[in-house]
Amino acid sequence: MEALAARILARHSETVRVKKAHVATMRLARIMESTLALANRVGFHSMSLRDLSTESGLSMGALYAYFDSKETLLLMILGTVSEVVEEALGEPPADLPPPERLRWLLAGHVALTEAMLPWFTFAYMQAKSFPREARDMAVASEQRTEGLIAAILADGNATGDFRVADVEMAAALIKPMLQDWYVKRSKYRRRKVSAAAFTDALMGFAMAALGARASVPA
Amino acid sequence: MEALAARILARHSETVRVKKAHVATMRLARIMESTLALANRVGFHSMSLRDLSTESGLSMGALYAYFDSKETLLLMILGTVSEVVEEALGEPPADLPPPERLRWLLAGHVALTEAMLPWFTFAYMQAKSFPREARDMAVASEQRTEGLIAAILADGNATGDFRVADVEMAAALIKPMLQDWYVKRSKYRRRKVSAAAFTDALMGFAMAALGARASVPA
DNA sequence: ATTTTTCGAGCGAGCGCTCGCTTTATAGAC
DNA sequence: GTCTATAAAGCGAGCGCTCGCTCGAAAAAT
Structure with missing residues (x-):
């Protein structure tokens, strides 16, 4: 902190x-x-x-x-969140094959949102109904995450690891699942789902949906 | 209206x-x-x-x-949304095989949220930070939707149409994708994704992830 | 003529934010 | 060590304003 x-x-x-x-x-x-x-x-x-x-x-x-001003206080928090996301997840290790790189990204995102849960719930829930600058910042950060997913999917298509018809659409569908971990955190807490279990389930779900040839070991 | x-x-x-x-x-x-x-x-x-x-x-x-009171105004809207959802989607046609019943539910949800977009965005975005009664109503309505999905998945497991290890987890992952259609409506509008195209993509994504034996015709 | 509906100035409470003042920390002189 | 001058940090009543909500009177409908 x-x-x-x-x-x-x-x-x-x-x-x-x-x-x-x-x-x-x-x-x-x-x-x-x-x-x-x-x-x-x-x-x-x-x-x-x-x-x-x-x-x-x-x-x-x-x-x-x-x-x-109160708005500056808001921007302090939103700025920190997007800065931390970019630093932690902005450069996926290019040497990993796409399926493992996808796991790296998903697991990293889950771990990060777990460690900074109140920050992320704040950014997600509050940013919508606030001044231009704040909302733009939140939207940009979300698009960035989606772009990171899409890039990995495109790579996986090229290597033959994935068979994805529409890379952008697939990324658009994976991101809300990923966000669900912190947006609906209480749901998973109630059902006693651990971060590792969620990551595994999400990864398995995504890999099957992406037409991956084989599953990736944890 | x-x-x-x-x-x-x-x-x-x-x-x-x-x-x-x-x-x-x-x-x-x-x-x-x-x-x-x-x-x-x-x-x-x-x-x-x-x-x-x-x-x-x-x-x-x-x-x-x-x-x-202003709160009653809030409850009027939230109540209408959950009432309409229950009426339109509360009783999936039991005679359809699970894959087609899933498509019925997903397509119906997409159509409903499309027809009443401002109502759903309101319910999703505003309900969080408001009085107990309002929040409970929103949470209950969301759990109801997730339960409807889970019930279909369980049926599909029984008939052999699906091969889902954890029905609740799979439903928990499908629901946020479904909600993304209205929560991030502007994103799909910008990318010129139609309701039908979204439903197809979501259905294809889900079917593959659920280990369905064959795809279901639209 | 009487009921039904609409009107909008006004109430007290609470808002974000300011500013004159007090308290606390620091540093050089002895 | 003690005293003192100066800077740094904290304080909270109060400003102008907007909020949700009310109510007696006007207007419209029957």
């Missing part, structure tokens, strides 16, 4: 008015934690900054030393 | 204070139209009743003759 706060501080150094980095990082971490908890409970829009003040233990004035 | 308004009137006859049915139906239809348009643009919570007053052409006071 503090590592993520440090990233935010680096990216928004101009709007954060607190000068000592270690203080700013610690407080930002607490602000993010409180914001995610509150916003995922009642929605970002319904979360008042007085609520956030109470939850985080900082005064109204102190909060505004870390962001200059 | 007026047919849907008539249903709402029947279900909320106690809160609607306007007595003449034809007046109430017409106004309710306009209120629903305006609400869906506004809420899908800026979010239900951000939509003020003054906005709704302007958009619908009714005064603040007139609006409150049709619902007693």
Whole structure:
């Protein structure tokens, strides 16, 4: 969490008015934690900054030393999510054959959303009904993920590992399944499905649908 | 739209204070139209009743003759959606073999969400961050859909049409693909994917993943 | 003439955000 | 170590404004 706060501080150094980095990082971490908890409970829009003040233990004035508007607070979170996704999944290992590269991507996405669950649920749920910039950022990040899937499918068609008629459509169908892991997290928790079990099921489902010649070992 | 308004009137006859049915139906239809348009643009919570007053052409006071609170307005929409889903898809034709019954369900769901797109996007996007009753209603409706899929898969396993290891998991993966049609409607519109094309792609994808012995004709 | 429907100014509450002030941390002089 | 000057960080009442909602009166329908 503090590592993520440090990233935010680096990216928004101009709007954060607190000068000592270690203080700013610690407080930002607490602000993010409180914001995610509150916003995922009642929605970002319904979360008042007085609520956030109470939850985080900082005064109204102190909060505004870390962001200059509620929208900036929103962009801090969305920016962090898309940045982390790009870093963790943006360059699939080209040396792996497509089926294993697909598993790498799916497993990585599941692991990442598991580790940063409140961040991803926030980005998915809140971004829709908010200002242009915020929504564009969320849409771009989703398209990026879909593009990563499509690229692997196209490669797999070329190598003969997959037999996919419409690469874009297949990627468009795989992505919502992948997202379901964090969008409907409580459903899988209730059914006691582990991250590994979900990844295996999704991978098996996708491989069969993609006309893969043989299944890939876990 | 007026047919849907008539249903709402029947279900909320106690809160609607306007007595003449034809007046109430017409106004309710306009209120629903305006609400869906506004809420899908800026979010239900951000939509003020003054906005709704302007958009619908009714005064603040007139609006409150049709619902007693903003939350009731929300429940009117969510209730209509789950009611319509249950009526249209609640009883799959038992005489069809499982693969064709699956196609019936998927095609029906796509057609229904296509015909009532703003209603479904509203239910999906807004319900999350709202009062208990509203959220429970949305969750129950989604579980119902997933249950309908699972029942068909189980039947297909019994007849030998499908070879599905985990029926619940397979249904859990198919549903988000199905929902993607209306949740990400603009994506498919941009790519010029028709409802029929989407249904075919989804059906083909699912059948392959379910280990079906042969494909089903459209 | 009476009921039915619509109207919109107005209410109190709560919103995002500001700003004059207090408290806390830091650093040089002795 | 102690004192003190200065900067850094935090505070919270209060601003202007919009919100959901009400209600007495006007308008329309019967």
